[in-house]
Amino acid sequence: MAKSSSDVPRPVLKWAGGKRQLLPQLAKYLPTSYGTFIEPFVGGGALFFHLRPGRAVLIDNNPELVNVYRVIKEDVNGLIASLKKHVNDSAYYYGIRNADRDPGAFKGWSDVERASRTIFMNRVCFNGLYRVNKKGEFNVPFGDYKDPVFCDEGNQLAVNQVLQKATIILGSFEQCLDFAKKGDLVYMDPPYVPLSTTASFTSYTRDCFDVTAQKALFSVFQELDDRGCKVMLSNSYCDFILDLYKGYRIETIMAIRAINCVGAKRGKIKEVLVLNRFE
Numbered sequence: 248m249a250k251s252s253s254d255v256p257r258p259v260l261k262w263a264g265g266k267r268q269l270l271p272q273l274a275k276y277l278p279t280s281y282g283t284f285i286e287p288f289v290g291g292g293a294l295f296f297h298l299r300p301g302r303a304v305l306i307d308n309n310p311e312l313v314n315v316y317r318v319i320k321e322d323v324n325g326l327i328a329s330l331k332k333h334v335n336d337s338a339y340y341y342g343i344r345n346a347d348r349d350p351g352a353f354k355g356w357s358d359v360e361r362a363s364r365t366i367f368m369n370r371v372c373f374n375g376l377y378r379v380n381k382k383g384e385f386n387v388p389f390g391d392y393k394d395p396v397f398c399d400e401g402n403q404l405a406v407n408q409v410l411q412k413a414t415i416i417l418g419s420f421e422q423c424l425d426f427a428k429k430g431d432l433v434y435m436d437p438p439y440v441p442l443s444t445t446a447s448f449t450s451y452t453r454d455c456f457d458v459t460a461q462k463a464l465f466s467v468f469q470e471l472d473d474r475g476c477k478v479m480l481s482n483s484y485c486d487f488i489l490d491l492y493k494g495y496r497i498e499t500i501m502a503i504r505a506i507n508c509v510g511a512k513r514g515k516i517k518e519v520l521v522l523n524r525f526e
C-alpha cells in the first residue's frame with residue numbers, strides 16, 4: 248500500500264506524471280523479490296521512494312533533476328543550509344528563476360546552489376510544474392502560495408540515507424542496459440504517447456519523446472525481457488502502445504487526470520501497465 252504523506256523518505260520534487268496516486272494499483276503487480284531496482288525515467292521517483300530498495304539505479308536525462316538527487320546524496324547538509332536562505336517572495340523568486348537567462352553566470356553556480364534553486368522553485372512556482380522553453384529557460388510563474396515548505400529537513404535527511412544505496416545517472420533510458428541483470432526489477436515510466444495533439448507529455452526537458460523514441464524503448468523492453476529482468480512499463484492507453492506491446496501482458500490502470508486541454512476539468516482516464524511474465 249502507499250505510505251502516508253508523513254512517511255519519510257518521500258519524493259522531494261513534485262513532478263509531472265508523478266506516480267504517487269497510482270502506487271496502490273502498481274503495488275498489486277510488483278514482484279515479491281528482485282535484485283536491483285532500476286528506474287530509467289526516474290522523475291520524482293514515487294515508486295523508488297515507496298519501495299526504498301536495497302540497491303537501485305536511477306536514470307533521467309534532466310540535468311537539474313539528476314543534480315538534485317546527486318546533491319542530496321553527497322552534500323545534504325550544504326543543501327539544507329542553502330534552502331534555508333530562500334524566501335517566498337515574488338521578486339526574489341523571479342530573480343532566482345531568471346538566473347538561467349545568463350548561461351555564462353549560471354555556469355558559475357555550484358551544484359548545491361543549483362539543486363537548492365530547483366527544489367525552491369518546485370515548491371513556490373505555480374502548480375509545482377517543471378517547464379523550460381526552447382532555450383532551456385525555466386518559465387513557470389510564481390505560485391503565490393501561503394507558507395510553502397521548501398526546506399523539509401527531515402525528509403531531505405531521510406532521502407540522503409536511501410540514496411546512499413542508489414547509483415544516479417544523468418543520461419538516456421538505454422543506459423539501463425549497462426546495469427540490468429537477470430532478476431532485477433526495471434520500472435519504465437517514459438513521457439507518454441500523447442492522446443491528442445493538444446496534450447503535451449513531452450515538455451519535461453528540451454528533448455521530445457517521439458514515435459522513434461517509443462520504438463527504441465520497446466527494443467530496450469525486449470532486451471530486458473530476454474535477459475530475465477522483471478519489467479514494468481507505464482504508458483497511455485492507445486492503439487499505438489497496445490499494438491507495440493501486444494506480445495506482453497497488458498493491465499489497465501485508472502488515473503485521475505486533467506481531461507481537457509485547459510486542464511480545469513479532471514476525470515478518470517485509462518493507462519496501461521505492461522509487464523513481462525515474471526511471476
Ligand SMILES: C[S@@+](CC[C@H](N)C(=O)[O-])C[C@H]1O[C@@H](n2cnc3c(N)ncnc32)[C@H](O)[C@@H]1O
Binds near residue numbers: 288289309
Ligand atoms: C513521466 S516522468 C516520470 C515520472 C516518475 N515516475 C514519477 O513518479 O515522478 C518521465 C521522466 O522521463 C525523463 N526523460 C525524458 N526523456 C528521457 C530519456 N530519453 N531518457 C531518460 N529520461 C528521460 C523526464 O525528464 C522525466 O523526468
